[in-house]
Amino acid sequence: MSSTVAEVYERDGVVQVPGVLDRSEVERLRAAYMSLVAADHSLAVDDGVPDGDPLARYPRFVHPHRRTDVEAGRLAMDLMLDGRILDVVTTLIGPALGAQSMFYFKPPGARGQALHQDNTFLRAHPETCLAAWIAIDDVDAENGGLAVVPGSHRVELACPEPADLAESFTSVEVPVPAGMQTVQTRMAAGDVLFFHGSVVHGSRPNSSIDRFRRALIFHYVPEASTEIAEFYNPLVRPDRRTCTLPVAVGGGPCGEYADAEP
Numbered sequence: 001m002s003s004t005v006a007e008v009y010e011r012d013g014v015v016q017v018p019g020v021l022d023r024s025e026v027e028r029l030r031a032a033y034m035s036l037v038a039a040d041h042s043l044a045v046d047d048g049v050p051d052g053d054p055l056a057r058y059p060r061f062v063h064p065h066r067r068t069d070v071e072a073g074r075l076a077m078d079l080m081l082d083g084r085i086l087d088v089v090t091t092l093i094g095p096a097l098g099a100q101s102m103f104y105f106k107p108p109g110a111r112g113q114a115l116h117q118d119n120t121f122l123r124a125h126p127e128t129c130l131a132a133w134i135a136i137d138d139v140d141a142e143n144g145g146l147a148v149v150p151g152s153h154r155v156e157l158a159c160p161e162p163a164d165l166a167e168s169f170t171s172v173e174v175p176v177p178a179g180m181q182t183v184q185t186r187m188a189a190g191d192v193l194f195f196h197g198s199v200v201h202g203s204r205p206n207s208s209i210d211r212f213r214r215a216l217i218f219h220y221v222p223e224a225s226t227e228i229a230e231f232y233n234p235l236v237r238p239d240r241r242t243c244t245l246p247v248a249v250g251g252g253p254c255g256e257y258a259d260a261e262p
Contacts, residue, residue, distance in 0.1 A: 009092050013153025013196035020084050021134065021190035029079075029216060030136050032072040033061070033103050043067060043103075047169050055169055058105035065101040065236065076101045080218050081238055085132050088194055093130050095223040097243065098236035106213040112144050112203040114163035114173030115182075117152075119197030123229040123248035124221040128153075128197035135187040136214035143213040144206035146193065147182040153196035167205060174200055221245075 008015040021029075036043075037058055044059035065080050067073030079085065080098045089096045099122060122129040139145035160172035176182060177200065185193060195201065197219075206213050221228060221235070227248040228235070234242035 005088060006091055009194065009196070012150035013199040014148050014150055014193065014201075015092075015195075016185065016187065016191060016193050017088060018188065018191045020192045021079075023190070026136055026189045029072075029075055030214060032070075032075055033064075033105070033136075033214065033216075036070060036072045037061070037105060040070075049169060053169075054107045054110040055105075058107045058110070060105070061103040063101055064103055065098070072103070076103075076216065077236075077240070079134070079216065080236065081240065085134075085192060085218070086238060088192070089130060089132065089220050092194060093127065093220065093222050096130070096220040096238075097223055097225070098218060099124070099129060099221050099228065099232040100217075100219040102217040102219075104213070104215045104217070106144050106203075106206050106215070108143075108206050108208050108210055108212070110144070110206045111165075111169045112167055112205045114168035114170050115147075115149075115176065115200050115202035116160075116170070116172075116174055117157050117198050117200055118219065120157050120174075121229060122197065122219060122221065122232055123227070124197065124225050125227045125248060127222045127225065130197065130220045131193075131195050132218045132220070133193040133195070134216045134218075135189050135191050135193075136216060137189050137212050139185065139187040139189075139213055139215075141184050141186075141204070142206075143208045143211040144203045145187065145213060146185045146201055146203050148185060148193075148195060149176055149180050149182050149200040151180055152177050152200040153198045155198065157198060158200070168202070173202065176200060 043061040065076040
């Protein structure tokens, strides 16, 4: 793995790797998840969105890799442990365990997600989690692509403030650290954005007329982790065996905020 990837990650806490998945792989993922969401919402997170909200029809899915009885789940498990992704993960955080999979549909008109930091929720210790955010569509500001705050992996986890519910389906957000600023990402379908669990990131609404912003996201933690929030057990080893870490107790300095969402 090129040292440049590790150097960019060390400097910014976020690095984009282009073209990890090819067009046929992206199309297969897209078709599998669109078929699943049309038939079954059992993997959906209850975000409390009202009827008529675009996210009521297209809710985010959590832990599809645990549902290997359906194609979408099998694809998630395979890709979570795919060497093209896992090799980068290992370069950035060492030997790793798969902790979470998620699929976001974000249809036209859907609200975004306020700025947040992932390890507030995973509570991996003593290090942090790492996200691998896979673009299933071309992504930019118009259809609600991620905005990230480079360098924010060097600051402490921040406690939340109220979010603008007209813009975000989640109710709280963390502030941008002093002296830093958000950067809008642009990604082609098949690109992967890797980012540190303390990186502040979020997205604005999908303001496009006819463009989804679908994404498959994995979270990993170092194999040497000593605890994690209960929601993420059991974790997955690279050989597909599962393991369980001791449960992190308490919500840390932000209290119940850590339990607000997976």
